[in-house]
Amino acid sequence: MPYPHLLKPLDLGFTTLKNRVIMGSMHTGLEDIANSHKRMAAFYEARAKGGCGLIVTGGFAPNKESVVVQGGPIFDNEIEAQKHRIITEAVHAHGAKIVVQLLHTGRYAYSKNLVAPSAIKAPINPYTPREMTEEDIQRTISDYAQCAAMCVLAGYDGVEIMGSEGYLINQFIALRTNQRTDRWGGAFENRIRFALEVVRAVRARAGQNFIIIFRLSMLDLVEGGSTWDEVVALAKELEKAGVSIINTGIGWHEARVPTIATMVPRAAYTAVTRRMMGQVKIPLISTNRINDPAVADAVIARGDSDLVSMARPFLADAEFVNKAAAGRPETINTCIGCNQACLDHVLVGNITSCLVNPFACHELEVQVEATTTPQRMAVVGAGPAGMAAATLLAERGHQVTLFDAAADVGGQFNLARKIPGKEEFGETLRYFRNRLDALKVDLQFNRPVSADDLKGYAHVVLATGIVPRTPAIDGIHHPKVTSYIDLIEGRKQAGKRVAIIGAGGIGFDVAELLSHASPHSDDPASPVNLEAYQKEWGIDVQYGDVRGGLTAPQMPAAVREIWLLQRKTGKLGEGLARTTGWARRLLLQKRDVHMLGGVEYRKIDDAGLHIAIDGKEQVLDVDTVVVCAGQDPRRDLVQGLDALGIAYTLVGGADVAAELDAKRAIAQATEVALEL
Ligand code: FAD
Ligand code: NAP
Ligand code: SF4
Numbered sequence: 077m078p079y080p081h082l083l084k085p086l087d088l089g090f091t092t093l094k095n096r097v098i099m100g101s102m103h104t105g106l107e108d109i110a111n112s113h114k115r116m117a118a119f120y121e122a123r124a125k126g127g128c129g130l131i132v133t134g135g136f137a138p139n140k141e142s143v144v145v146q147g148g149p150i151f152d153n154e155i156e157a158q159k160h161r162i163i164t165e166a167v168h169a170h171g172a173k174i175v176v177q178l179l180h181t182g183r184y185a186y187s188k189n190l191v192a193p194s195a196i197k198a199p200i201n202p203y204t205p206r207e208m209t210e211e212d213i214q215r216t217i218s219d220y221a222q223c224a225a226m227c228v229l230a231g232y233d234g235v236e237i238m239g240s241e242g243y244l245i246n247q248f249i250a251l252r253t254n255q256r257t258d259r260w261g262g263a264f265e266n267r268i269r270f271a272l273e274v275v276r277a278v279r280a281r282a283g284q285n286f287i288i289i290f291r292l293s294m295l296d297l298v299e300g301g302s303t304w305d306e307v308v309a310l311a312k313e314l315e316k317a318g319v320s321i322i323n324t325g326i327g328w329h330e331a332r333v334p335t336i337a338t339m340v341p342r343a344a345y346t347a348v349t350r351r352m353m354g355q356v357k358i359p360l361i362s363t364n365r366i367n368d369p370a371v372a373d374a375v376i377a378r379g380d381s382d383l384v385s386m387a388r389p390f391l392a393d394a395e396f397v398n399k400a401a402a403g404r405p406e407t408i409n410t411c412i413g414c415n416q417a418c419l420d421h422v423l424v425g426n427i428t429s430c431l432v433n434p435f436a437c438h439e440l441e442v443q444v445e446a447t448t449t450p451q452r453m454a455v456v457g458a459g460p461a462g463m464a465a466a467t468l469l470a471e472r473g474h475q476v477t478l479f480d481a482a483a484d485v486g487g488q489f490n491l492a493r494k495i496p497g498k499e500e501f502g503e504t505l506r507y508f509r510n511r512l513d514a515l516k517v518d519l520q521f522n523r524p525v526s527a528d529d530l531k532g533y534a535h536v537v538l539a540t541g542i543v544p545r546t547p548a549i550d551g552i553h554h555p556k557v558t559s560y561i562d563l564i565e566g567r568k569q570a571g572k573r574v575a576i577i578g579a580g581g582i583g584f585d586v587a588e589l590l591s592h593a594s595p596h597s598d599d600p601a602s603p604v605n606l607e608a609y610q611k612e613w614g615i616d617v618q619y620g621d622v623r624g625g626l627t628a629p630q631m632p633a634a635v636r637e638i639w640l641l642q643r644k645t646g647k648l649g650e651g652l653a654r655t656t657g658w659a660r661r662l663l664l665q666k667r668d669v670h671m672l673g674g675v676e677y678r679k680i681d682d683a684g685l686h687i688a689i690d691g692k693e694q695v696l697d698v699d700t701v702v703v704c705a706g707q708d709p710r711r712d713l714v715q716g717l718d719a720l721g722i723a724y725t726l727v728g729g730a731d732v733a734a735e736l737d738a739k740r741a742i743a744q745a746t747e748v749a750l751e752l
Contacts, residue, residue, distance in 0.1 A: 078403045079369050081376035082384065086129075086359060088320055090285040091233065093383075094171055095129040096376055097397050098323075098361055100387030101177040101236060103134040104428040104437050105421065107149045113159045117166040118439040123390045124172035127397030131172060132236045132289070132385075133163075135179025138223035139216060142180035142244065145425075146187035151176065152222055157229040164231035175234040175287055176227045178220055178278075182244030183253065184329060193247050193254040193261060193270075200330045213260060213270065216244075221277035224286075234287025237274060240325020245271045246293050249310065251623070252300025268310050272317045279318035289361070290314050291323040294348045295617065297331035301624030308355050315356045323361040323385060324349045333613045333626075334659040336388075338413030339497030340365045341609055342601035346380035347617045348625075353379060361385045367392075367411045367500070369400035371601055386411075388418055391430040391437070406510050409433055410503035415655045416739045423654045431739040432504050434746050444750065447473045451534035453752065454479065456525050456713065459487020461728025461741035462539030463508035468749035469537075470515035477533070478517050481524035485509050487541050488729075489738065491564045495585045496592045499600045527716025535723045535752055538714070539745060542707035542729035542736065547577065551680035557701045560586050571699025572636050575685045577677065578704035579642040581737070584649060584660050586702050587640045591667040593632040608632075612666065631666055638669045639696050641687070645674040707733040725752075 077083060086093045106112045106119065120131055136151035137143045143150065151157075167174040183192035183205040191212060192205035208216070224235050239245040247253040248270040254261045260269055271290075278288060292314065294307050302310070311322055326345045327335040334340055342365050349362035362381035366372050372384040389396055392411040399408050409432050417431045430436040450473045455466040458480035466478040482490075486505045493501040512519060523529075530536050544559050546552060558568040560582055570590050576583050594608030609615070614629035616622065642648055648671040649661045664671065678686035684697040709730050717724050725748050728741035 077401075078405075079373040079400050082369060082373040083397075083401055086383065088287065088359075091173070091287065093129040093173060095127070095397065096383040097127070097129045097372070098383055098385040099123050099128045099131040099390045100363060100385040101132040101134055101238075102387045102391070102418070102428065103144065103422055105426060106437060107134045107136065108145070108147075111159070113162050115437075115440055117163045119437055120163055120174060121166035121170065122394040122439055124167040124170040124174070126390075126393075126395040127401060128172055128390065129397075130233075131167060131174040133174065133176045135177045135238060136223065138178055138180060139219040141185065141189050141191045142182070142216075142219075143185060143187060144179070144181055145185075146189075151226055152219065153226065154229060157226040160230035160232070168231070173233040173287070175236050175289060176223075176232050177236040177238055178223055179238045180216065180220075180244035182247045184243060192244065193256055196253055196255070198242070198330055207256075210258070217270070217273050217277050220274045221281040224278040224282040228282050228286065234289065234320070235278060235282070236289040236291055236323065237278065238291050239271055240291045240293035242293075242296075242298070242328030242330055245274065246296075246325070246328065249293070250296060250298075250301050252298060264306055264309070268313060271310065272313055275314060275317040275319055287320045288318060289321045289323050290319045291325045293325040293328070294352060295326050295345065295615075295619070296624040297327040297333045297335070297615065297626060298624050299626065301328070303621050303623055304351070304619055304625075305621075308352065311352060311356050315358050319358060321359050321361060321383070322352070322356065324363045324381070326364050332662065333615060334656070336364055336413065337415060337656045337659060338500050339609070339656075339659065339663075340413070341605040342366065342368065343371050343375055344606055344609060345617065346375045350380040351618075353381065359383055365413060367413065368601075369396070369405050369408070388413070388430075391418055391428065392432050394436075406506065407514075409507045410500065412500040412504055416653060416737065419655045420653045431742060432507070434743040442750070444468070444471060447752075450474055452532065453477070453535050453537065454530050454533040455537040455539060456530070457487060457539035457541055457728070457730065458482070458485040458519075458521075459539060459541050459728060459741065460489055460504070460738040461541075461730075461745040462487070462537070463512065464742045465537045465539060465727060465745040465749045466517050467508060467511045467515060468746055469752060470512075470517050472749070474752070476515075476517045477520060478512065479520045479523045479525045479529075481522070483521050485512070491561065492585070494564050495589050496596050497588065498585070499598050525713070527713050527720055527722070530713075530717065530722055531720060533722065535725070536717060537745070537748060537752075538711070538717075538724050538726045538730050539728050539741075540710040540713065540730045542733045543710045544703070545706045545708055546703065547677065547705045549577075549677045549680060552703070554680045554701075556684075556699060557680060557703060560702055560704045563702055564589065570636065570702065573696075573698040574636055574700045574702060575639045575641060575696045575698045576702045576704055577641055577685075578706060579640050579648040579671070580704065580706060581652065583640055583642075583704035584652065584664070586704055587638055587664050587669050588660065590636055591634070591638055591664065591669055593635045593667070612663065629666065634668055639698070640664065640669055640671050641675045642673050643675055643677075648673055707736070709733045
C-alpha cells in the first residue's frame with residue numbers, strides 16, 4: 077500500500093478513523109451565509125468522497141460574543157442542529173468522520189461586544205475587549221457544552237475545541253493576555269482552569285463516544301506566551317479532562333512570524349509535535365505547511381505525530397487522499413501556500429476558493445459539462461491561463477492544441493518558482509503538465525505562433541500573457557539596466573549595489589531573490605531552508621523557559637546593498653496581499669533593503685541611477701538597475717486574427733495586464749473554457 081503510515085486506520089476505542097489524514101479547520105465564509113448548509117454539505121462531501129479520514133469544519137461560535145464578525149454564525153439551538161444534518165449525512169455516506177470546530181474568538185472578535193480574560197486590546201483588532209466577569213465565564217463554559225450537545229444532535233462525530241492561535245482559551249492560558257487576580261488568572265493552574273472546565277463540560281454533555289480534539293498552542297510565537305513545561309503540563313491535564321486527540325497550534329494571529337505562507341518550508345513545525353509524543357497517551361496531530369502525501373507519510377513514519385492535518389491542500393484538490401492511495405501522487409493539484417484565494421479572501425469577507433482550483437467552495441454553482449459540439453480549439457500560451465483553458469476544454473470533449481513559444485508549460489510561473497520561498501509554484505506546472513498529457517492535448521512547444529498558423533481552428537483562446545513595461549527614463553538602455561526576466565532567468569547577473577525600479581509583486585520578489593543570503597535549496601522541504609527560515613525569523617522549536625518559543629533572529633551578512641523604489645508616496649508594498657505582504661516587507665527590512673517612495677527617476681548613466689525625492693536630487697551609485705515597472709498585455713496576434721476572421725477570446729495577461737495575478741488568470745480561463 078502506498079503511504080502505509082498515513083493511510084493506516086486509527087482506532088480511538090469507540091470509533092475508528094479510516095486513515096490518519098485530517099482536513100484541518102478552515103473558515104470558508106460559507107458559514108456566514110444564511111441557510112448555506114447545502115453548499116457546505118457539497119463542499120465537505122467532495123472532500124469525504126476524496127478519501128479524507130476526518131474533517132474539521134470551519135469555526136462555529138458557541139455564543140454571541142464569540143463570533144468572528146458581528147452577525148457571524150452561532151451554533152446553539154436545535155433548529156440549527158437539524159439544518160446541519162445534511163452535512164453530517166453527506167460526509168458519513170463516504171465513510172469519513174466530521175467534527176465541528178468550537179471557536180470563541182475572545183479579543184480577536186471583530187465586533188463591539190468582544191470579551192476577554194482581561195481588557196487588553198489585540199494589536200490586530202481596533203476594538204478593546206471587556207473583561208469577563210465570573211458570570212460571563214460560567215455562562216461561556218455552559219455555552220460550549222450546549223454547542224457540543226447540538227453537534228451530537230446534528231450527527232457530528234465530535235468537536236475540535238480551538239485552544240490556540242491566540243483565541244479566547246489561549247488568551248486565558250497566556251500571561252500576555254490574562255492579568256486576572258481571581259481563580260481564572262495568576263498562577264498557571266488558574267490560567268488553564270478555563271480550558272479544562274470547557275473540556276469537562278463538553279465531555280459531560282456529549283458523552284463518552286464523542287471525539288474531542290483540543291487544538292493546543294504548542295508554540296505561541298509571541299512574547300508572554302507559554303513555556304514548554306507549561307504546554308506539556310496542560311496537555312497532561314487535558315488528557316485527564318477527557319480530550320481524545322490533541323492537535324498542534326502554531327503561532328498566534330498577532331505573531332510577527334509567518335507560519336503557513338509559501339515561504340515557510342514544508343513540515344516546518346512537526347518537530348514541535350514530536351516533543352510532545354510520549355508525554356500523553358492520546359494521539360497527536362501535526363500541522364502547518366504539509367501539502368504532499370510523501371511528506372505527510374514521513375512525518376508519521378519518523379514519529380513526529382500520529383495523524384497529520386492538512387487544510388488548504390483540500391481546497392486545491394478534494395481527491396488528495398484517493399490519488400495518494402491509488403499511487404498517483406503526481407496527479408494531485410498541490411496547494412502552493414499562496415493564500416491568495418483562501419485566507420486573503422476570508423479577510424475581506426469573500427468566499428474562500430483556491431488559486432489553483434477555482435471550483436473550491438463553488439461545488440453546487442459550477443458544473444463541468446461535456447460539450448455537445450466538439451470542435452478543434454487552439455490555445456496560444458501555456459502560462460497559468462492557457463494551461464487552465466486547455467485542460468478544461470479537453471476535459472469537456474474538445475480537440476485541443478496548446479502552443480507556446482517556450483520549451484515547456486508555465487509562462488511566468490517559471491520565473492515565480494525561481495524566487496526563494498516560491499519553489500512550490502513548480503508543483504502547479506507538474507500538475508498541469510500531467511493533466512494535459514492525460515487529456516491528450518496536442519502540445520506544440522517552441523512554437524511562436526502567428527495568426528496564419530491558427531487557420532482552421534473553430535476558436536482560439538489567446539493566453540499570450542504580457543510584455544514587461546519599459547519606462548521612458550533617460551538612459552534606460554544603459555548596460556547597467558536589466559529586465560527582471562533576464563535577471564531571474566540568469567542571463568544577466570546583478571552587481572553588489574542594485575536599484576530596483578518598481579515595487580509591485582515582482583519588484584518585491586526580485587528584492588527577495590537578490591537579498592537572499594542564506595544557503596538555499598529548490599526543495600521546499602529541505603532542512604537547509606528550514607534552518608535558514610528559523611534563524612531569520614527567530615524561531616526556537618526546542619524552547620524551554622523562554623515564553624512563546626521566540627529567540628533573537630540571526631541575519632546572515634548582506635550580500636548586496638539594494639534600493640527598492642516606487643513613484644507613489646507612502647509605504648512600499650501596500651498593494652501586496654493581506655496575509656503575506658507584511659511578512660515580505662518585514663523580511664526585506666530585516667535584510668536592510670532601502671525602501672524609497674515618492675521617487676522621480678531622472679536618468680541612468682555610468683554614475684548610477686539619478687533620482688529626486690521631494691525635489692532633492694541624489695545619485696544611487698549602483699552597478700545594476702532592474703526594471704520591474706509593471707506589464708502591458710501581449711496582443712500581437714489580435715490584428716491578424718481579426719483580419720482572418722478567426723474567432724478568439726483573450727484571457728489572463730493578454731486580456732488585462734494591470735493587477736494581473738495567476739488567480740485571475742486561472743479563474744478567467746476556467747470561466748471561458750466552461751462556456752466554449
Ligand atoms: P503568462 O504566464 O505570461 O504566459 C503567457 C505565455 O504565452 C508564455 O509562456 C509565452 O511564451 C506564450 N506566448 C506569448 N506569445 C506567444 C505566441 N505568439 N506564440 C506562442 N506562445 C506565446 N502571480 C500570482 O498570482 N502569485 C504570485 O506569487 C506571483 N509571483 C510572480 C513572481 C514573478 C517573478 C513573476 C514574473 C510573476 C508572478 N506572478 C504571480 C504573476 C503570474 O505568473 C502571472 O499573473 C501569470 O503567469 C499570468 O498568466 P498568463 O497565462 O496570462 O500569462
Ligand atoms: P505591479 O504590481 O503593477 O507593479 C509595478 C510597479 O512598477 C509599481 O511599483 C509601479 O509603482 C511601478 N511602475 C509602473 N509604471 C511605471 C513606470 N512607467 N515607470 C516606473 N515605474 C513604474 O506589477 P508587477 O510587479 O510587474 O507584477 C505584475 C503582476 O504580477 C502584479 O499585478 C501582481 O499581482 C503579480 N504578482 C503577484 C505576486 C504575489 O506575490 N502575489 C508576486 C509577483 C507578481 P509606481 O507607479 O508608484 O512607481
Ligand atoms: Fe493553497 Fe493558494 Fe489554493 Fe489557498 S489559494 S488553497 S494557499 S493554492
